[in-house]
Amino acid sequence: MEWKIDENLPIRTQLTEQLAAYIASGCFKPGGRFPSVRELAADAGVNPNTMQRALSELEDMGLIITNRTAGRCVTDDMEKINNVRKKQAKKQVEAFLEKMKALGFSRDEIADVINEAIKEGE
Numbered sequence: 854m855e856w857k858i859d860e861n862l863p864i865r866t867q868l869t870e871q872l873a874a875y876i877a878s879g880c881f882k883p884g885g886r887f888p889s890v891r892e893l894a895a896d897a898g899v900n901p902n903t904m905q906r907a908l909s910e911l912e913d914m915g916l917i918i919t920n921r922t923a924g925r926c927v928t929d930d931m932e933k934i935n936n937v938r939k940k941q942a943k944k945q946v947e948a949f950l951e952k953m954k955a956l957g958f959s960r961d962e963i964a965d966v967i968n969e970a971i972k973e974g975e
Contacts, residue, residue, distance in 0.1 A: 854880070856897040864899055868907035870941075876916050876927055877938035884929035887917050 854875060858867055872893075875881055887908075888896075894904040908925065911917045915933045917925050928934065953963045 854896060858897070858899070865903050865906045865910070868897065868899065868904060869910045872907060872911055873914065873916060873937050874941055876911075877934055877941060881927045883927055883931060883934060885927050886923075887925035887927055889924065 854871075856868075856871065858864060881887060890901050890905050890908060893908075894901040897904065908917065912919060912925075914937065915930065916928055916937060918928055919925050950963065953966070958966070
């Protein structure tokens with residue numbers, strides 16, 4: 854996994870968002886085993902306590918489940934995973950729209966740019 858940590862934002866929040874994105878993208882399979890706190894903390898280069906708090910947030914979101922004897926696993930509730938996926942996509946679109954508006958593009962111009970990019974990508 855590639856971690857992108859911005860020192861200007863809370864690390865825990867960034868870890869939670871990135872792990873949720875990995876779950877939503879299928880990097881961690883629904884129902885599959887989730888790496889341990891120590892593994893993830895070492896991989897990300899962060900304090901295990903910080904990673905533990907991020908995993909607690911994922912648990913609160915319903916994306917991971919803790920089993921006393923088997924450790925953590927990813928939820929197999931595809932509705933929850935898809936909701937997170939859509940929420941993250943919407944956040945990306947909103948950031949894109951803000952940048953386009955800052956460049957002086959109108960709604961119609963933004964739509965034209967998007968449609969052009971889609972056609973080029975086909």
